[in-house]
Amino acid sequence: MRIARNNYISVIYGVVVGLLLIEISLVLATPFAAQSWYPFFTVVASAGYKTIYPGPALIAAMLALGVASAFVVPRRYYGVFVVVLIIAAVVAIAILGSLASCATCKWWFCSKVLSCGLEVGWLYVKNICLCYSP
Structure with a gap:
């Protein structure tokens, strides 16, 4: 009975890590995402x-990576690893995501930017770019 309980904890940890990795991947790829990345x-x-939503290949790869990490990382470090991933997600969203979305808005879409930003939800990212046109 104890072995089964430990496996459930490892799988839950792996899914949580996989979801955090999906969110980080979405934020980092948002400025460069195009329709051809299906x-x-x-x-x-x-x-x-x-x-931008995660596609099936990204979901499968990141969840597999998360579950695989559950069997590589010792259980006593599960909490530390999850906290580090949460901090990485917050830093990616706050600094890299907003900065990159506004920079790509100015460089690729329009020279006079009226508004730019990044809206991050659970498993989706919205890159907002409004151009000024007099």
């Missing part, structure tokens, strides 16, 4: 913004 990302473009 197996890894699904990009839905609209007027003024594009929404």
Whole structure:
């Protein structure tokens, strides 16, 4: 009975790590995502913004990596590893995500940017880029 309980904890840890890795991957790839990235990302473009969702290949790869890490990382470090990934996600969202989305908005879409930003949700990222046109 004890072995089964430990495996459940490892699988839950692996899924949590996989979801955090998916979120970090979405934020880091948002400024560069294009419609041709389908197996890894699904990009839905609209007027003024594009929404990036994880594709099936990214979900499978990151969840497999998370579950594999559950059997490599000792159990006593599970909490530390999750906290480090949460801090990495926050740093990626706060610094790299917003900075990169505004920079790519100015460089690639329009020279006069009215508004730019990054909206991060659970398993989606929205890159907002509104151009000024007099």
